[in-house]
Amino acid sequence: MQKTLLFVSIFVLSYSIQAQKYSKEAIDSMYSITKITQEKLKTPEFIKVMAVGDIMMGTDFPNNSYLPPDGKGPFDDVNEILTQADLLFGNLEGTLTDEGKNAKSCSDPSKCYSFRSPERFGKYLEETGFDVMSIANNHIGDFGAKGIKNTAKTLEKHNIAYAGIFAQPSTIFEKNGITYGFCAFAPNKDCIKIHDLKNAKKIVTELKEKADIVIVSFHGGAEGHKHTHVPRKTERFYGEDRGNVYLFAHTMIDAGADIILGHGPHVSRAFEVYNNKFIAYSLGNFCTYSRFNLTGIKGYAPIAEIEIDKEGNFIKGKLHSAKQIDEIYPFMDKNKKALFEIKRLTEEDFPESQLIFNDDGSFFQQKE
Structure with missing residues (x-):
């Protein structure tokens, strides 16, 4: 028992x-x-990417008279729009450094366009929610190797991804369950070259193997109000080869890029949808305090809102029109001049894209 x-x-x-x-x-x-x-x-079914053009929030070179007064943030009057983004991009037109000597040879410093924003200004970018920035442009080297290094450190301190310099041609980061690959190009000496299509294709192809969405930025094209159109050929300005931005954008998409974001001409240019991928050929100036000519169309400051699916295909968009006046940070433009300018240029330069713009700024691709 x-x-x-x-x-x-x-x-x-x-x-x-x-x-x-x-x-x-x-x-x-x-x-x-x-x-x-x-x-x-x-993981979102659709992703709302917002992109803006050149950002230079003020410079203490050659003296502090080019810095804004204390008290107002650079993006205070546009934050209501920018903070709605799932991913926010901008081009940092200059440096974020408290150190470094001017690397340009200028007999008169007051006429020397070198941009040195204080490192403390990095907090404005983080507070507004910038996720990624291009530093591939003609001003990243304004204060030499020290300025480039400090700019990179400042962006890292504020959790902002960046690319476009020899030390960091590309980057991969994650947000909301989506992995992004980002790279940036320019024709300038301190940057990954826009002219080297073979190298650019290699970078994009490698990113595509590791990331869900690949975003490519370029600083290219001739500058000013006479150069609002995309000529579909190599552009030269002041004797410098500024790249063939049309060929570059299409080549990057063919290599696997999902979004192409251009800047550099200091004016707005057309949008295009190529093989279901979005291209902005120039987002112009956005937040450029003093030292910039902001008359007429140079003061238009578009905010491009792009909705894509998880494969990076363009679904729809919205163009929010902001504007700038010298020594006044960007604010929303009730007259929507940026919208009507980009609508006109898109219809003239890329009618084959069949992008339809509504008066509220929304736009979509009319498919047959």
Whole structure:
């Protein structure tokens, strides 16, 4: 009898241990399934990318008279729009450094356009929600290697991804369950070259293997109000080869890029949709305090809102019109001049894209 009871006790104990084991395995399995489901739910079906052009929030070179007065943030009057982005991009037109000597040869410093924004201004970019910035442009080297290094450190301090210099041609980062690859190009000496299509294709192809969405930025094209159109050929300005931005954009998309964001001409240019991918050929000036000519169309400051799917295909967009006046940070433009300028240029330069713009700024591709 005692042996029988002992056997029964051992059997019950063994069953209880196995039941606990299977229960734990079941719980672990359910937890794993729940976690995967939550991750899928967290990943957005559509992504709202916002992009703006040149940003130079003020410079202390050659003196502090080119810095804004304390108290007002650079993006205070446009934050209501910018903070709605799932991903926010801008071009940093200059440096963020408290150190470094002017690298340009200027007999009169007051006429030397070198931009040195204080490192403390990095907080404005973070507070507004900039996720990624291009530093590939003709002003990143204004204060030499020290200025480039400090700019990179400042952006890192404020959790902003960046690319476009020799030390960092590209970058990969994650947000809301989406992995982004980003690279940036320019014709200038301190930057990854826009002219080297072979190298640019290699960078984009490698990013595409690792990232869900690949974004390419370029600083290129001739400058000023006479150069609002995309000529579909190499552009030269002051004797410098500024790249063939049309060929560059199409080549990058063919290599795997999902969005192309251009800047450099200091004026707005057309939008295009090529193979279901969005291209902005120039987003002009956006937040450029003093030292910039902001008359007429140079003061238009478009905010491009692009909705894409998880494969990077263009779904729809909205163009928010802001503007600038010298020594006044960007503010929303009730007359929507940036919208009407880009609408006109897009219809003239890329009618094949069949982009339809509405008066509220929304736009979409009319497909046959």
